[in-house]
Amino acid sequence: MKALTLAFAALIATSVAASAEDFSQPLPPKDVHWSFEGPFGTYDRAALQRGFQVYKEVCSACHSLNRVAFHDLIGGEGGDGFFTEPQAKAIAAGYKVPADPDEKGDTTDDKGQPLMRAAILADHFPAPFANENAARASNGGALPPDLSLIVKAREGGPQYVYSIVTGDGSPVPHGFKVIDGKYYDPYFAGRNISMPPPLRKDSVTFSDGTPATVDQEAHDVVTFLSWASEPKLEERHRLGFGVMLFMLLLSGLLFLSYRKVWSDAH
Amino acid sequence: MSGPSTYVPKSGFGRWMDSRLPLMRFAHDTIITYPTPKNLNFWYAFGAILTFMLGIQILTGIVLAMHYVANAGLAFDSVEGIMRNINYGWLIRYMHANGASFFFIAVYIHMFRGLYYGSYKSPREVIWILGVILYLLMVATAFFGYVLPWGQMSFWGATVITNFFSALDQIVPHLGSAIATWLWGGFAVGDATLNRFFSLHFLLPFVIAGVVALHIWALHVPGNNNPLGIDTKGPQDMLPFHPYYTVKDSFYVALFALVYLAFVFYAPNFFGNPDNYTPANPVVTPPDIVPEWYLLPYYAMLRSVPQKLIGVLVMAGSLLTLVFIPWLDTSKVRSTRFRPMMKQFFWLFVIDCAILGYCGSQSADATLNLGSFELPLVWVARICTLYYFGFFWVVMPLLGIIEKPKPLPANISQPVLSPAE
Numbered sequence: 001m002k003a004l005t006l007a008f009a010a011l012i013a014t015s016v017a018a019s020a021e022d023f024s025q026p027l028p029p030k031d032v033h034w035s036f037e038g039p040f041g042t043y044d045r046a047a048l049q050r051g052f053q054v055y056k057e058v059c060s061a062c063h064s065l066n067r068v069a070f071h072d073l074i075g076g077e078g079g080d081g082f083f084t085e086p087q088a089k090a091i092a093a094g095y096k097v098p099a100d101p102d103e104k105g106d107t108t109d110d111k112g113q114p115l116m117r118a119a120i121l122a123d124h125f126p127a128p129f130a131n132e133n134a135a136r137a138s139n140g141g142a143l144p145p146d147l148s149l150i151v152k153a154r155e156g157g158p159q160y161v162y163s164i165v166t167g168d169g170s171p172v173p174h175g176f177k178v179i180d181g182k183y184y185d186p187y188f189a190g191r192n193i194s195m196p197p198p199l200r201k202d203s204v205t206f207s208d209g210t211p212a213t214v215d216q217e218a219h220d221v222v223t224f225l226s227w228a229s230e231p232k233l234e235e236r237h238r239l240g241f242g243v244m245l246f247m248l249l250l251s252g253l254l255f256l257s258y259r260k261v262w263s264d265a266h
Numbered sequence: 267m268s269g270p271s272t273y274v275p276k277s278g279f280g281r282w283m284d285s286r287l288p289l290m291r292f293a294h295d296t297i298i299t300y301p302t303p304k305n306l307n308f309w310y311a312f313g314a315i316l317t318f319m320l321g322i323q324i325l326t327g328i329v330l331a332m333h334y335v336a337n338a339g340l341a342f343d344s345v346e347g348i349m350r351n352i353n354y355g356w357l358i359r360y361m362h363a364n365g366a367s368f369f370f371i372a373v374y375i376h377m378f379r380g381l382y383y384g385s386y387k388s389p390r391e392v393i394w395i396l397g398v399i400l401y402l403l404m405v406a407t408a409f410f411g412y413v414l415p416w417g418q419m420s421f422w423g424a425t426v427i428t429n430f431f432s433a434l435d436q437i438v439p440h441l442g443s444a445i446a447t448w449l450w451g452g453f454a455v456g457d458a459t460l461n462r463f464f465s466l467h468f469l470l471p472f473v474i475a476g477v478v479a480l481h482i483w484a485l486h487v488p489g490n491n492n493p494l495g496i497d498t499k500g501p502q503d504m505l506p507f508h509p510y511y512t513v514k515d516s517f518y519v520a521l522f523a524l525v526y527l528a529f530v531f532y533a534p535n536f537f538g539n540p541d542n543y544t545p546a547n548p549v550v551t552p553p554d555i556v557p558e559w560y561l562l563p564y565y566a567m568l569r570s571v572p573q574k575l576i577g578v579l580v581m582a583g584s585l586l587t588l589v590f591i592p593w594l595d596t597s598k599v600r601s602t603r604f605r606p607m608m609k610q611f612f613w614l615f616v617i618d619c620a621i622l623g624y625c626g627s628q629s630a631d632a633t634l635n636l637g638s639f640e641l642p643l644v645w646v647a648r649i650c651t652l653y654y655f656g657f658f659w660v661v662m663p664l665l666g667i668i669e670k671p672k673p674l675p676a677n678i679s680q681p682v683l684s685p686a687e
Contacts (some may be wrong), residue, residue: 039532067346121543145544149346151536155609185645188451209355229543232349232356240531254517261513265304 022178027186029159032219036226039241042234043227045075048082050206051224054217059147062139064127067148067227073120080231088121095119097126126128140181142194151229162222166214169197205233271295296486300506302511303492305678306351309519312376318519319369320478324361324471334414336464338457341409341416342545360534366408368526370560373401382612384600385491391592396481398588405561410467412558416460417542422555424455433575446684454548492678495600499677554629562626563619569630570647580651586656594658596666604672608665615657623649
């Protein structure tokens with residue numbers, strides 16, 4: 001269904017692109033490839049770590065990641081993540097979350113500020129803004145969406161998100177008027193986006209020495225966000241392989257039984 | 267086919283039970299010795315496939331209900347909790363969500379098969395009508411189920427569908443709105459609506475299971491139709507259901523499950539709408555509200571009529587029409603194999619439904635680019651809607667009179683031996 005719609009959209013979009021001056025439709029997403037594509041796809045661990053760094057140092061200034069807990073970051077035995085437990089604990093400790101009431105039952109200090117404590121593995125990533133109104137007030141009236149499910153919640157999935165973050169701030173074509181306070185992004189519906197171009201060269205410094213180009217940062221952060229949307233993908237692919245083998249074997253045996261039973265039927 | 271029972275209890279307990287509650291005799295006569303025409307092909311396996319899918323949906327559904335929270339503030343989070351925190355929750359939910367789509371794939375093939383081979387004709391009218399009731403129950407169940415994750419498409423789909431009733435305001439002022447308010451349990455789709463939809467979504471599958479029992483009972487009285495559409499003449503035409511059809515159906519069920527599970531594991535969101543991964547928001551309307559794929563043809567018919575009440579009536583009529591098929595088809599010949607004109611109109615009807623589905627998936631103002639000419643899709647949908655009704659109300663009654671069917675074989679054993687057409 002989705003693939004069909006996409007193919008149609010691409011068809012229509014290419015005919016639109018040929019007529020050049022029509023800005024009413026966004027461009028089709030860029031064709032990007034991912035380690036997690038296909039029936040044997042897995043998340044590239046190094047890309048996940050770098051992508052997490054991009055989220056933490058860039059995206060998280062405005063975007064929440066409400067559905068991901070720090071313990072989700074733990075990988076290896078029984079975990080879907082990509083850090084060791086001590087690493088995940090250290091990452092959690094770097095965040096502040098609202099504390100339990102103190103011995104007087106207060107949740108705020110003498111100045112009326114909420115009591116905070118360091119996060120632990122069981123906590124979820126704290127949101128950058130207290131609520132929707134606060135988020136809108138800081139972002140020119142626009143609401144930065146939560147990123148926990150962003151890859152599954154957009155037509156085009158990872159390709160779309162990649163195109164949005166790399167296409168934001170593209171040179172404005174002749175004849176297109178960008179709305180005041182917005183930015184030009186040819187991949188976004190209406191092509192006016194409220195998000196300032198999020199990634200620049202060397203926005204982050206990767207500890208593994210990977211050059212931090214915009215494409216690299218985008219590719220890594222979209223890998224991380226795909227993981228955040230679908231952390232069970234690898235388990236699904238692994239189990240699916242066994243199930244497919246079993247079903248093929250079962251179908252084969254049932255076919256032979258069917259032929260055997262029916263051999264005397266006519 | 268009802269006949270003398272050949273069941274012989276083998277144990278003392280068996281004899282004791284048999285004279286009190288002959289459950290084993292019933293099972294024996296129903297699934298072991300039931301005489302079945304020997305020429306049933308692949309398309310007849312979909313009854314077993316549907317039974318299998320109903321079982322899958324009930325089993326996975328019961329597990330999901332253990333973890334799901336029917337509350338407007340918590341429903342979306344609870345579904346994401348199932349996906350992330352419950353052991354194999356992702357598997358159960360993807361099986362259930364894709365199971366709905368594959369249930370409908372199977373039921374549509376089953377229905378088209380019944381149409382093609384004339385399985386609704388005397389003496390099988392009641393089987394067909396029970397089937398239409400089952401289909402309507404499935405549509406209702408699927409609609410209620412789609413609302414439960416409480417994503418954007420859940421919420422807005424529920425809003426659009428329940429608003430159909432407000433079209434009745436055009437007949438009796440306030441009647442439709444009153445019905446809509448009563449259905450919602452409030453003045454808009456909200457927490458009360460979600461709770462009652464969950465209750466009904468849990469209830470209806472068991473109603474379906476009950477009607478399935480009637481459907482099979484009604485089938486076992488006259489016995490199966492067959493691809494030739496001619497009556498079976500005696501034991502030489504028949505095979506006992508077990509092991510012949512139990513093994514044949516098992517093979518096709520396994521094949522169907524293979525394809526179904528390939529989607530569960532490798533393309534679990536293929537049939538879904540991305541908007542339903544955004545929590546329901548009553549103040550933000552998605553740019554395009556589309557139902558699930560299996561309801562798109564009806565959606566296209568609804569939108570092809572500019573007047574809301576008539577649109578709703580056309581949609582309801584398209585479903586209600588199915589009940590009358592046994593009497594609309596005037597031909598004495600059951601199987602389309604021997605009806606050269608019907609064959610063409612039948613396949614045109616299948617294509618018609620597919621085009622209607624496509625029209626329903628596009629935005630209301632979409633056009634078809636034919637070089638220099640822009641054809642609004644709504645006109646395509648109008649033509650297809652006309653053919654949908656025309657097929658049943660004009661073509662079916664007329665063909666029985668003007669069509670000259672091919673000669674029918676004398677019995678089903680004869681063409682079984684010669685190669686299939």
